[in-house]
Amino acid sequence: MKEKASIPLYLGCAYTGLVLFFLYAPILVMALMSFNASEFYAFPLNFTLDWYRKLVGNAEIVSSAWRSVWIAAATTMIATTLGTAASLALFRHDFPGKKFLQAMLFPPIAIPWLIIGTAMLIFFFWIGIGRGTPAVILGHVALALPYVIVVVSARLQTFDIQLEEAARSLGAGNWDVTRYVTLPWIASGVVAGALFAFAVSFDQFVVSYFLAEPGDATLPVMIYTAIRKGFTPEINAISTIIIVISMTVMLAASRYFKFGGER
Amino acid sequence: MAEVKVRGLALDYGTTRALSDVSLDFPDGQFFGLLGPSGSGKTTLLRCIAGFIYPDHGTISIGGESVENVPVEKREIGMMFQNYALFPNMSVAENVGFGLKVRKIGPAELKRRVGEALELVQLAAMGDRRPHQLSGGQRQRVALARAIVTRPRVLLLDEPLSALDKALRLEMQIELKRIQREVGITTIFVTHDQEEALTLSDRIGILKDGRLVQEGPPHDIYRMPANRFAATFLGEANFIEGMGVASGIRLADGTILPWYAVRAAPAGPLTIAVRPESISISAKKPEPSGLTCILKGELRQVVFSGPTVTCLVDARGLRFKVLLKTPELASVQTSGEVWLSWPANQSMIIAGETPPVTGS
Numbered sequence: 251m252k253e254k255a256s257i258p259l260y261l262g263c264a265y266t267g268l269v270l271f272f273l274y275a276p277i278l279v280m281a282l283m284s285f286n287a288s289e290f291y292a293f294p295l296n297f298t299l300d301w302y303r304k305l306v307g308n309a310e311i312v313s314s315a316w317r318s319v320w321i322a323a324a325t326t327m328i329a330t331t332l333g334t335a336a337s338l339a340l341f342r343h344d345f346p347g348k349k350f351l352q353a354m355l356f357p358p359i360a361i362p363w364l365i366i367g368t369a370m371l372i373f374f375f376w377i378g379i380g381r382g383t384p385a386v387i388l389g390h391v392a393l394a395l396p397y398v399i400v401v402v403s404a405r406l407q408t409f410d411i412q413l414e415e416a417a418r419s420l421g422a423g424n425w426d427v428t429r430y431v432t433l434p435w436i437a438s439g440v441v442a443g444a445l446f447a448f449a450v451s452f453d454q455f456v457v458s459y460f461l462a463e464p465g466d467a468t469l470p471v472m473i474y475t476a477i478r479k480g481f482t483p484e485i486n487a488i489s490t491i492i493i494v495i496s497m498t499v500m501l502a503a504s505r506y507f508k509f510g511g512e513r
Numbered sequence: 514m515a516e517v518k519v520r521g522l523a524l525d526y527g528t529t530r531a532l533s534d535v536s537l538d539f540p541d542g543q544f545f546g547l548l549g550p551s552g553s554g555k556t557t558l559l560r561c562i563a564g565f566i567y568p569d570h571g572t573i574s575i576g577g578e579s580v581e582n583v584p585v586e587k588r589e590i591g592m593m594f595q596n597y598a599l600f601p602n603m604s605v606a607e608n609v610g611f612g613l614k615v616r617k618i619g620p621a622e623l624k625r626r627v628g629e630a631l632e633l634v635q636l637a638a639m640g641d642r643r644p645h646q647l648s649g650g651q652r653q654r655v656a657l658a659r660a661i662v663t664r665p666r667v668l669l670l671d672e673p674l675s676a677l678d679k680a681l682r683l684e685m686q687i688e689l690k691r692i693q694r695e696v697g698i699t700t701i702f703v704t705h706d707q708e709e710a711l712t713l714s715d716r717i718g719i720l721k722d723g724r725l726v727q728e729g730p731p732h733d734i735y736r737m738p739a740n741r742f743a744a745t746f747l748g749e750a751n752f753i754e755g756m757g758v759a760s761g762i763r764l765a766d767g768t769i770l771p772w773y774a775v776r777a778a779p780a781g782p783l784t785i786a787v788r789p790e791s792i793s794i795s796a797k798k799p800e801p802s803g804l805t806c807i808l809k810g811e812l813r814q815v816v817f818s819g820p821t822v823t824c825l826v827d828a829r830g831l832r833f834k835v836l837l838k839t840p841e842l843a844s845v846q847t848s849g850e851v852w853l854s855w856p857a858n859q860s861m862i863i864a865g866e867t868p869p870v871t872g873s
Contacts, residue, residue, distance in 0.1 A: 416598035420612035434602040
């Protein structure tokens, strides 16, 4: 690292700086304003917790926040269980259509959520599920599942299948093999997949907006509705809380899941 | 403990035939070596017995009980793998105790039996270590303790020594044999290393292209190989073609090699094999006797390898390999005319002609 700092290096640093600035400056401003007494972004900053206090008093927002959390928790549980089971099946067995099935995991990640949301709304009405919390959870699970499978499968790539054979030769049935040998090895991947699933559900707007019934919106939907009625710094406060939660979750995920799957 | 029998085992992998009509008995309490080049089907056969692969045809029985439809975990086997396959998330004691834990053995008995097994492999003090803290030889011993602690009916070994260096390997061979004797367990051992098979096995089965070539005690196979492949895969051999006649074997140029063996020389065209270590070299023509085969030849090359030397001699248009102990070389000049001789009872008749194998 002793080489002379060159022009390209300065350019690279400047570029990275700009990216980080435009990524985090708005968030930082918003977080600051949630502590500012002025409703109109006026400086100097007068520190206050008023907006947070008002937020706690706003039953609508609080109840939608709790709904978001438990929907995310339910989604995480279902998607992680199904996703881990699917990854194990894809890892252990060769069957006709396996490659096709694996390829079909990626489009849902790439297709715009707006389109998926519309499609789900139409489909759920068509088959009689309609709108409501079950529909929201179903939609979230469908969105989160590919993330879990991709993350867990990446971790499984480092697993030696001979360990499962050794366990079976020692008399362990399927469940014992999975519980004592395979799961301990892929645990970090499963945790990372679960955190991804939580984040996908908790931050989800479009699908929730389409599938939730008017009375029981999730937090992102609630915020959107509130902004349309008129912006208040309460929104800054709740957004700051969401950002803190989301970033904590994602940092935890990256702690468990080294990208590329090696650990 | 149990005897293992396979009958008419056949398996196709797509268009390749991995096993074809293999029938073998693995006697109770014996150490059986499955030997063959890579792709010969020896590992496939082992995995069929273990239950990881289900054959297309044929039957497998362990201790008289037919196991074709029994899954691996119910077959009561112990297995050692090429890379040991120790569970990285468990300590040595937990690895060894795994088979007992899934059998719901109580903690007191589990601890006692794990202790005994570790004692047997001389690792009693290592129970708390993790696999990655052990040397290759120690991992090997843990894998062995883990495989036998459940008192399986048969122990299956899939080239378990191939990852060790030569010195350690020799030590582990002796150790493996000692433990096998002590436990008295029927053992089936897959290897491509002929020396290892000879050292360890009570019986050997040689496989080639998914077929059983020959089966029997190592010494019998060495003394009476069934064909060229068995003769060259287990040891080395010089092949001489000739015609069986009343007085012996007549070569193309009319020379008659005397014949004396358990089996009478059959009439008609035949091939005999002579082990390199059976042949002597001398500068002068040996005294002719009725029971000695004598050929004149030209010494081409001497290859020195410590305790032994290999001499390459051309005689009758054939190249002979002759293995001498190093002190015996002193009486031979390094090139020129020499005489080859061997006792007639060292000529082995090769039946079931197959084309000579190259490269082994």
